[in-house]
Amino acid sequence: MTLSSAPGKVYLFGEHAVVYGEPAVPCAIERRARVEVRQRDDGRLRVNAEDLSLNGFTVEYGATADARPDVDVPESLVTAATQYVDGAIEQVREVTGAEEAGFDVTIESDIPLGAGLGSSAAVVVAAIDAATRELGVTLDRDELAERAYRTESQVQDGQASRADTFCSATGGAVRVEGDDCRSLEAPELPIVIGFDGGAGETGQLVAGVRDLREEYDFAAHTVEAIGDVVRNGEDALADGDVEEIGRLMDFNHGLLSALGVSSRSLDTMVWAARDAGAHGAKLTGAGGGGCIVALDPTEETETALSFTPGCEDAFRAELAETGVKRVE
Ligand SMILES: Nc1ncnc2c1ncn2[C@@H]1O[C@H](COP(=O)(O)OP(=O)(O)OP(=O)(O)O)[C@@H](O)[C@H]1O
Ligand SMILES: C[C@@](O)(CCO)CC(=O)[O-]
Numbered sequence: 443m444t445l446s447s448a449p450g451k452v453y454l455f456g457e458h459a460v461v462y463g464e465p466a467v468p469c470a471i472e473r474r475a476r477v478e479v480r481q482r483d484d485g486r487l488r489v490n491a492e493d494l495s496l497n498g499f500t501v502e503y504g505a506t507a508d509a510r511p512d513v514d515v516p517e518s519l520v521t522a523a524t525q526y527v528d529g530a531i532e533q534v535r536e537v538t539g540a541e542e543a544g545f546d547v548t549i550e551s552d553i554p555l556g557a558g559l560g561s562s563a564a565v566v567v568a569a570i571d572a573a574t575r576e577l578g579v580t581l582d583r584d585e586l587a588e589r590a591y592r593t594e595s596q597v598q599d600g601q602a603s604r605a606d607t608f609c610s611a612t613g614g615a616v617r618v619e620g621d622d623c624r625s626l627e628a629p630e631l632p633i634v635i636g637f638d639g640g641a642g643e644t645g646q647l648v649a650g651v652r653d654l655r656e657e658y659d660f661a662a663h664t665v666e667a668i669g670d671v672v673r674n675g676e677d678a679l680a681d682g683d684v685e686e687i688g689r690l691m692d693f694n695h696g697l698l699s700a701l702g703v704s705s706r707s708l709d710t711m712v713w714a715a716r717d718a719g720a721h722g723a724k725l726t727g728a729g730g731g732g733c734i735v736a737l738d739p740t741e742e743t744e745t746a747l748s749f750t751p752g753c754e755d756a757f758r759a760e761l762a763e764t765g766v767k768r769v770e
C-alpha cells in the first residue's frame with residue numbers, strides 16, 4: 443500500500459488568462475487530498491472516493507475496467523466525476539510501462555470539489571505519485587507535475603495550464619507562464635476563504651472564456667489585461683506590499699467577472715469581504731460558484747463572511763510549504 447497527499451491552492455492572480463499564455467500566481471494551501479493505492483493482481487481499477495457523490499451516492503466504481511458507478515444519473519455526470527482519477531491512472535500506466543497494472547484507489551480529501559481550490563489537481567498529483575511509487579517508480583517533482591498536467595489537459599479538452607498541477611506538486615507560491623514554472627518567494631499573506639457551498643465545472647468555464655475570446659477582441663484584450671495585473675502583482679509581492687496586492691486582486695476579480703466566470707454568490711462574498719475592510723478579494727480558480735479569496739490580517743472578513751447569506755463556510759488558510767507528501 444502506498445499513500446501520498448497533495449495540497450489545494452488559491453489563485454492570488456491570473457486564473458483563466460494563464461490558459462492563453464499569460465502568467466499566473468497560485469499559492470498552495472494546507473488543505474489536502476490523500477490518495478492510497480494498492481496494486482491488484484487482476485489488472486483492474488477500483489476507486490473509492492468518499493467525498494465524491496453523484497445524486498447523493500458515494501462513488502465507488504470498478505473493479506472491471508469498464509464498470510461505471512451504479513447510480514442513476516446521466517453518463518456525462520459520471521464521466522465528469524471519474525475522469526480525473528481514470529486519467530491519472532492512464533498516465534501511471536504510460537510512464538511506468540506497466541500497461542496492465544491494476545489498482546485499488548482510495549481518496550480522502552479536505553478540499554471541496556469544483557470550488558476553485560484545486561481539488562482536481564491535488565487528487566491527480568497524489569494519485570499519480572502514489573500509484574507510480576506502488577509500482578516501484580519514483581517520479582521527480584517536474585515529471586510528476588508534467589504527468590498531472592497532461593491529465594488535466596486531457597479532461598479540459600486540451601485547454602489547461604500547468605498552474606494548478608505544478609503548484610500542488612511543488613507547494614508554496616509559484617509563478618507559471620506557459621511551460622515556464624517556478625517557485626516564488628512570497629510574503630506571509632493573511633488569506634481568508636469564503637465558500638458558497640457550490641461548484642463550477644472547470645472544463646465548461648474554460649470553454650466559455652475560449653468562446654468569448656474568439657468572438658470578441660475586447661474579451662481577448664481582457665485576458666491580456668489580466669496578464670498586466672499579474673505582472674504588477676508580482677512586483678507588489680516582491681515588495682511585500684499587501685495593500686497593493688489586495689487592490690490588484692480586486693481588479694483581477696473585475697476582469698474575471700467581465701469574462702463571465704463569476705456568479706451572484708461569489709460577487710456577494712467579494713463585496714462582503716471588501717466591506718469588512720479586506721485589502722482585496724477575488725474569486726479563485728475556474729469560478730461559476732465555489733470560493734473567493736480575500737486578504738485580511740484582522741478577524742473582520744472571516745466574521746463578516748460567516749454572517750453573509752450564501753456563504754456556507756469561511757476560514758483562514760495557511761500557505762502549504764510542501765507540495766506532494768510521500769506518506770508511506
Ligand atoms: N475527493 C475526490 N475524489 C474523487 N475525485 C475528485 C475529488 N476531488 C476532486 N475530484 C475530481 O475533480 C473534479 C473537480 O475538478 P474541477 O477542476 O472541476 O474543480 P476544482 O479542481 O476543485 O476547482 P478549480 O479547478 O477551479 O481549482 C471532480 O468532478 C472529480 O472528478
Ligand atoms: C481556470 C484555470 O485557469 C484554473 C482552474 O483552477 C484552468 C487552468 O489553468 O487549467
Ligand SMILES: [Mg+2]
Pocket residue numbers: 560561562563606644
Ligand atoms: Mg481543477
